[in-house]
Amino acid sequence: xxxxxxxxxxxxxxxxxxxxxxxxxxxxxSPVKRASWLEDQRKSLLASRLGDVLAxxxxxxxxxxxxxxxxxxxxxxxxxxxxxxxxxxxxxxGSGAIESANxxxxxxxxxxxGQRWSRVGAQRxxxxxxxxxxxxWSLVEAQLRSGKSGMPTGVS
Numbered sequence: 001x002x003x004x005x006x007x008x009x010x011x012x013x014x015x016x017x018x019x020x021x022x023x024x025x026x027x028x029x030s031p032v033k034r035a036s037w038l039e040d041q042r043k044s045l046l047a048s049r050l051g052d053v054l055a056x057x058x059x060x061x062x063x064x065x066x067x068x069x070x071x072x073x074x075x076x077x078x079x080x081x082x083x084x085x086x087x088x089x090x091x092x093x094g095s096g097a098i099e100s101a102n103x104x105x106x107x108x109x110x111x112x113x114g115q116r117w118s119r120v121g122a123q124r125x126x127x128x129x130x131x132x133x134x135x136x137w138s139l140v141e142a143q144l145r146s147g148k149s150g151m152p153t154g155v156s
Contacts, residue, residue: 008086009080010093011077013083013093013094014095014096016045016074017038017041017042019070019073020053020070022070023060024037026066027062028061040056041053041056046083048082048083048084048085050078053074054075104133105129106126109125109126109129110125
């Protein structure tokens with residue numbers, strides 16, 4: 001966190017829902033009732049009403065250890081679950097875009113058969129690939145024309 005003091009840490013919304021879904025599966029036998037319960041929890045989380053979700057957990061007929069595990073997970077991540085505020089700021093609350101970018105930018109390039117990378121070399125290739133894939137190649141061209149070494153400002 002200290003490297004990015006102005007960053008906003010967000011718990012992936014879909015991971016939070018996945019934890020609730022697994023718990024509901026063990027406590028609510030009817031698929032219709034389970035879907036309704038999960039929809040209520042989804043709405044509460046999106047409205048940043050984690051307290052309501054935690055209260056609903058207490059009424060769920062599941063093993064106490066299972067309930068405690070999910071409750072502890074949610075409480076430990078409380079500061080990263082202000083989904084209403086994040087959405088109001090236009091931030092993504094799911095990690096799908098990041099995971100997809102990791103696949104497209106990093107893994108496709110660096111995990112080819114037989115390739116070996118130093119940390120510095122891998123970072124340089126990824127910087128270039130990020131510029132290319134984000135349609136910011138003009139930054140690289142401008143840097144080359146200027147005769148300066150290193151990556152363009154704001155790209156790392």
